[in-house]
Amino acid sequence: RKPAEDKENDHEVTYFCETCSAQYHANAFWICCDICDQWFHGKYVNIAATEAKHLKEFKCADCIGEEIGE
């Protein structure tokens, strides 16, 4: 089965954290980078679930670094 087909099926979607390679769990707070579309554990990006609600978009450290030009 192709990965694209998985994404159409909400309860079967599988994401892996770019930081620790753990599999996504709905019982933990995860956040998706709006630039590179990678998923991260909230604890690695220092954003709480309550803060994320106020964010229009989230950029991971890599994408922020690219903008700065490091």
Ligand SMILES: [Zn+2]
């Ligand atoms: Zn992780």
Ligand SMILES: [Zn+2]
């Ligand atoms: Zn990113």
